[in-house]
Amino acid sequence: MIIAIDVYYIANRAKTVGITFERWTDSKNDIIALVSDYQNDVAPYQSGQFYQRELPCIISLLTKIDLSKITMIVIDGYVHLDHGKFGLGGHLYNALNQTIPIIGVAKKPFLGNREYLIEVIRGKSAHPLYVTAIGIALEDAAESIKSMAGKYRMPDLLSYLDQQTKLFKFE
Structure with missing residues (x-):
């Protein structure tokens, strides 16, 4: 099973959402589960240290999932930053004892990676979307994201996930 995860912030609060699905070509109707988690007192954003804000939110969400069934995690962000330094995805991979491959999907380029x-x-x-990965060949990760359902730049499932996190504004 694959889980895609995104986090949305309002001030020092965060809503983290994960959607699970089986195949890269799945549509919104194929989502197995939608899981949400809320955090208060989230660390402020620090340039170059984004993972310190987002990683605790993702780890908290993952405590609600049976990780033994997860074969891949897709995050909104980078696995590697400049000169191979770990981004959010790399830190998540290590936090999970390097047991689950991570694919990072970003909308904006990051200089130096x-x-x-x-x-x-x-x-x-x-x-383009900017795809990085760890625990899986980068070419396979890119092909997986390319094969996802949807006719636009952002795959349908990832767009849906983004919409679900932003509902936080109205909760």
Whole structure:
């Protein structure tokens, strides 16, 4: 089973959402579970240290999941930053004792990590997604994201996940 995870912040509070699914080509109707978690007193954003804010939120959500059934985790962000330094995905991989592969999907480029990513063009978009990975071959990770359902730049499941986190504004 695959889980995609995203976090949304309002001030020092966060809502983390995970959706589980079986196949990269699954649609919204194929989602197995939608899991949410809320955190208060979230650390403030620090440039270059984003993982310190987001990692505790993701770990808290993962305590609600049977990790023995998870074969892959997709995050909104990077596995590697400049010169191979770990981003959120790399820190998550280590926090999980390097047992579950992590794919990072980002919408904006990060200067200095070109050798650690593959740009994935989806649909008719002129703008790529930036895919990084650990625990899985980068080429396989990029192909997996490219194969996800949806005709736009962002795969349908990842767009749906983003929408679910942003519902936090109305809760």
